[in-house]
Every structure is written in C-alpha cells, then in structure tokens.
Amino acid sequence: MTASEGHDQCCDQMAYAVADEDLYLLYIPKSREWGIRYRDGISYSQIEYCPWCGAKLPKDLWDEWYARVEQLGIDPIEDHDKIPEAFRGDRWWKEAGL
Known part of the structure; x- marks a missing residue:
C-alpha cells in the first residue's frame, strides 16, 4: 500500500x-x-x-504487537499502563519496517 x-x-x-x-x-x-x-x-x-x-x-499486526509487548516482559492486558509509548501507536511497526 x-x-x-x-x-x-x-x-x-x-x-x-x-x-x-x-x-x-x-x-x-x-x-x-x-x-x-x-x-x-x-x-x-x-x-x-x-x-x-x-x-x-x-x-x-495484532499477533506481532502482542508478541513484541510480551517480549518486553509486559502483559498487554494486565499491565496496559506499562506499555511503552512507541507501542501505543504506529511507531513500533513503522520503525521495524513492517
């Protein structure tokens, strides 16, 4: 696209x-x-x-998002407030070239 x-x-x-x-x-x-x-x-x-x-x-990219957040040692559901800013928008996948 x-x-x-x-x-x-x-x-x-x-x-x-x-x-x-x-x-x-x-x-x-x-x-x-x-x-x-x-x-x-x-x-x-x-x-x-x-x-x-x-x-x-x-x-x-939901599966990829969950996997990368969990690799940071963060439970995406329980620790939502600990998710880094880059993962709250599109920056994480754009920087990764996805």
Missing part, C-alpha cells in the same frame, strides 16, 4: 473516511487494522479491501 497525500491510507477517499467521525470506518494505527464500526460504537468488523479503490489492505 502506498500512502497518498501524506497519510497511511491507500487512497484519499479512505483517508477522508477514517478522519470523518460521522462515518463508521475505523483505523487502529497500533495494529494497522481497518474496520467498520457497529452502531454500538465499540464493536467492529474487520475489512481486508478498501471500499473505495479496492486495494488489498495489509495484514493486521
């Missing part, structure tokens, strides 16, 4: 949708995951393709 206009999304329409709080599109930077939120505002359904340009989205 190539970033367009300085954002991490595959196309400008996707970037607009992620930034628009009135739309139900969700992007989670720390796990590089996209989804469509349910009306409850909490749950979401993961998507694998951009609804606008059809680009295949990169695989999410």
Whole structure:
C-alpha cells in the first residue's frame, strides 16, 4: 500500500473516511487494522479491501504487537499502563519496517 497525500491510507477517499467521525470506518494505527464500526460504537468488523479503490489492505499486526509487548516482559492486558509509548501507536511497526 502506498500512502497518498501524506497519510497511511491507500487512497484519499479512505483517508477522508477514517478522519470523518460521522462515518463508521475505523483505523487502529497500533495494529494497522481497518474496520467498520457497529452502531454500538465499540464493536467492529474487520475489512481486508478498501471500499473505495479496492486495494488489498495489509495484514493486521495484532499477533506481532502482542508478541513484541510480551517480549518486553509486559502483559498487554494486565499491565496496559506499562506499555511503552512507541507501542501505543504506529511507531513500533513503522520503525521495524513492517
């Protein structure tokens, strides 16, 4: 996926949708995951393709994130407040070249 206009999304329409709080599109930077939120505002359904340009989205990094946080000796659920700042956003996977 190539970033367009300085954002991490595959196309400008996707970037607009992620930034628009009135739309139900969700992007989670720390796990590089996209989804469509349910009306409850909490749950979401993961998507694998951009609804606008059809680009295949990169695989999410949840398993890698959990493994790297656990390698630091941190339980991601119990010790959430001990997770380093780099792992709270996309910096960890960008620096790792993932």
